[in-house]
Amino acid sequence: MSELTAPPEWGGPSADPNDEQFGDVIEGATLASAGDYDAVLVGEPYDGAVIGRKGAAEGPAAIRRELAETKTHHVERGPVASVGDLGDVGIPDGGVEAVQSAVRETVTAIYDADAFPVFLGGDNSLTVPNAAPLLTDGTLGALSFDAHLDCREVRGDPTSGTPYRQLHEAGLDAFAVVGARHFETSTAYHDYVAERDGRVVAPEVVERDPKAAVDEALDSMGDVDSVYVSLDLDVLEASAAPGVSAPTPGGVTTRELFEMLGHVAAHDRVAGFEVVECAPPLDDGFRTARVAARAVAHFLSGLEAAR
Template structure:
């Protein structure tokens, strides 16, 4: 059964009448009205699968609050508009991670069936599996994952975790996978071997720093001629200095400016079928840095997609 909690009231923060903000343009939506919008936001307040530090369940509310005060104007794309908010997915209680994934996948399927472009606000990385799974029934799919980690761990007997979504998607038939922003000493040799056997593409954070345009071009090119591309951003792709409120912050990552740039570049691909931002944990943040970066990553992706 597909259910959402009511979306929040979006309120701008500026008193200047010329300052149009996301709080001015985002409207409450339902599945019945979703196709009236270009973009719909979907909150996924869940962190039951996080391997390390908890807190990502509070991500959707915090990202919305920050985004409400972000101005709508992009210098190249102009002002963004026509955005609906479906509210938060009703997360089932009392079951394990696999049961949550199944329930969220049912809801994600209903969202993908609308004509709007879905933006999922996480929540932890385990729900990537649920968000992408319905797309596999619609044609060939590639995932472009901006992440410090490969997240292709074997699923333990206790059930999936935030580190298993791409192993699960591989086993479900995902056609292509590329990770951008991976870091030395942040994965195990066994998982590197796994993605190499899969012929997946990995671009290191230092390679993005050297040439972000080339890195994105090669990553997207590695996905081949898939019918659709799903973009995932784990905020730990950012250097810990820019994202202290990630579930697993580490040094050596992308800058916020690099992330925003590569998101605008990839957003121009007309095969994009969905976007998510995950692992933002507000209670672990410092001065709202991570939340603000996540909110603006959403804004840059929407602007690039709308252009």
């Protein structure tokens, strides 16, 4: 099992005593205390499996920095309060399979602590160890907000483009992708998803009604016991999130994404959440890290309101 590093010291940078920021409410946590919070942050500084441009290993630190200065108050749901931070998963040397195996052991211990993890990535290959432990406790659906389907065949080592193929081979029961682009994923992979009764919800469907788009994806999963939610930031329009491995035009807006995350977090079957592919070296003025932090804030707000 990979060790968890000590969590960082949190603090809100605002000098206004009336400002409450996430840096003021997030606390360092341990596996023993993780279940006491509505959610715990877990950093995964890794980009060894990226197909395109690297940089996501620096994502966790950048997301934490931007989250620390984000205010806790949601206009409709009020303030977020119950969040811990377990630190970062230590990434071992070796190939992608070895990394996935080591991370899975650590993630299993987090779920065993009765914690709700929010993983700060890191690249999309770690979706496999982040979600796979949930397969041992019943049926599982994966809801992916992504421009791509990420179900390529594994040829040699896994990549950031293979996680959902790996999860299907491990027994994933249901799969839906919200925000997948036209002209971004080949026909063979769309056929792979369709043959397994997966659902693909395009950006124009999201535009018409973001909450209905999420409900369509969840309804397609039937009565699975748990749902794992993954956010690849390239689901956003490239101008909103330039600091990702594969930015493309035609994506969803930040407002649509935030509405969908707050909505999906309130569903009682959701058991884990991740934000992946935030690559600060590729970013423009911290734009992508900032939107990643707001995405986490919106998800946490929906999660706390439902508990």
